[in-house]
Amino acid sequence: MNPLVLWFHKFGSPPYFYRFAGKLLPWLYAVALISGAIGLYGGLAMAPADYQQGESFRMIYVHVPCAWMGLFAYLFMAANGFIALVWRIKLSETLAMASAPVGAAFTFITLVTGSLWGKPMWGTWWTWDARLTSELVLLFLYLGVIGLYHAIEDTRQAARAAAFLALVGVVNLPIVHYSVTWWNTLHQAQTVSLLGQSKISADMLWPLLTLAAATHVYFFASVLARSRTALLTLESGKDWVRALAVPEAESARV
């Protein structure tokens, strides 16, 4: 067999994934922490104040990376949900369900920091603006997926039902992304563009991109950590998990 295909099959096996993710995790946490610290220093101390918003614009460095992660996490969850539904790969179910709480956390941060930013700049904590409303719907979709997953007793059946809900919710992603273009409401249009020219000065942009990288790495760290725990529950009858549960073996293997 092709070595890549072979690795893919091995990666899908829970004990192999558990060990592999366990080795990868400290590195991911370290990279996320270091790049996060650099980005925060750049954003809080080095970037100049905005000509219109003054120092308050510095909320961009937590608000925007988290908003991007809310969408990215959903895409990751839906892609894994799709794989789980079509090919019934156990690991994909686990990854999809592990990314839901992380995505919900990022979306929650986006909404709260957006509210904190809206009060001094717009004069209101909340308004039923198209972007704000679709972002709130995104949070509810995450909560729906998490709720459905926990409501069904059989874990694998629950994961498939929740994956289906996640797939239906994908329709909200373009609405979140294009809401600032389609509807002319309060939230500003996008400043940073992946393909075109960004409308932001370079000394403000690099900390933002560094923090975006840091949150991406953190997302994968959190999803791997959650997946490892979920696999322990899912496979609790298997020998490899029983070997892990024995106290002496635990310290030797982690």
Place this chain on the structure above:
Amino acid sequence: MSEFFAMGGYAGYVWSAYTVFFVVLALDAAAPWWQRRRVLRELRGRMRRQAARKSA
């Protein structure tokens, strides 16, 4: 330094936003480790009960 913490008069908003960011992500990071400990503890309990039943 105090000028830095004042954030041009927006200190309350800016630092609250950063606090929310750190607190939520710290809880998110800790959750799988707490859960992992609980899962392994429960499994150990189950294995002990099974062993006790077998020897009885």
